[in-house]
Amino acid sequence: MVYLDNNATTPVDRRVYEAMSPYxxxxxxxxxxLYSIGAEARAAVEEA
Structure with a gap:
């Protein structure tokens, strides 16, 4: 399938989806x- 309306939205690559889904x-x-779930998110941002 060729998607021709990337101005409105863009299909997400499967690898990106898999990397981002935990977040x-x-x-x-x-x-x-300062909460633990925030600390996990902060660590991920710093690693990125």
Missing amino acids: LFEKFGNPST
Whole structure:
């Protein structure tokens, strides 16, 4: 399939989805907080 409307949205590459899914569904804390879920998110941001 050739997607021709990338101006409106762009299909997500499967590798990107797999890399990001833990942060969308499990590790979605605010990286600016002091809570443990935020610390996990902060560590991921710093590693990126």
